[in-house]
Amino acid sequence: MSHTAHIPSHRKPRRSASKLALRAGVAGGVLSTIAVAGAAGPANAEPVTETIEMPTLNADLSADLSSAxxxxxxxxxxxxxxxxxxxxxxxxxxxxxxxxxxxxxxxxxxxxxxxxxxxxxxxxxxxxxxxxxxxxxxxxxxxxxxxxxxxxxxxxxSSYDAGQATGSAAAIVAFARAQVGDAYVMGSTGPNSWDCSGLVQAAYRQAGIELPRVSGDQSSRGTSVSLDNLQPGDILYWGSRSNSYHVAIYVGGGMFVGAQNPGTGVVERSLDYDPPSGAVRVL
Known part of the structure; x- marks a missing residue:
């Protein structure tokens, strides 16, 4: 066992560096003040013997820091x-x-x-x-x-001029002429635009006659007539009778009405304008 094992230590506990620095600063400031005061006084002045108690700043500083x-x-x-x-x-x-x-x-x-x-x-x-x-x-x-x-x-x-259609033929011719100026649209059946067979079908419907929709079937109806013996209301066709590609309505006086093409629309023209291949009479 060591000879100094039971010797109690007389060392004082160490103070923290921050506390020492704070107290040293305060003490230094006080001493400086005293020194200046002493230097400013008379030479034979008595030395200051009053004891100045150092304030404790730890609690106030902590409170201020917490508030901040x-x-x-x-x-x-x-x-x-x-x-x-x-x-x-x-x-x-x-x-x-x-x-x-x-x-x-x-x-x-x-x-x-x-x-x-x-x-x-x-x-x-x-x-x-x-x-x-x-x-x-x-x-x-x-x-x-x-x-x-x-x-x-x-x-x-003279017989069969433009204004001589009567009965059903008159109704067909009047309807066809009333559409002159309308547009030509493929597949259209009116009332403001037509294709050739759509116009013929609608015109014959005015006379109570229901025709097929396409031109080939329309030209196959009725009986064939000579182009020299046409009557108002006859159906004109272009191509063969059983396979026509265009139809129109004879309105008398050597004239026909048909929905020709997108460029002309529905027109009334002379047979000489586009001579048909043949004609059929359904009435």
Missing amino acids: VAASAEATQQIALDQELQAQEDAAAAKAAKEAKKAKAEAERKAEAAEAERKAEAKAQAEAAERASRSAERTTLSASADSSSSSDEDGGG
């Missing part, structure tokens, strides 16, 4: 809350702007659609008025032709 830390944390939290609030406001503003832009585009689209519909309706009304006017004019011309035809019959006029 708490204030800093509160300020940091407030900044974070302000930033979050600003972000929410920015997001709400961006969403509102996007919705307003979308609503504006939708309103413009609806306005354009309404304007297009209005123009289309106005155009349709104008076309209907034009067709009605054209039909009325043709009806007047037809009535004048009928009157002239009656005079010819009384005076021995």
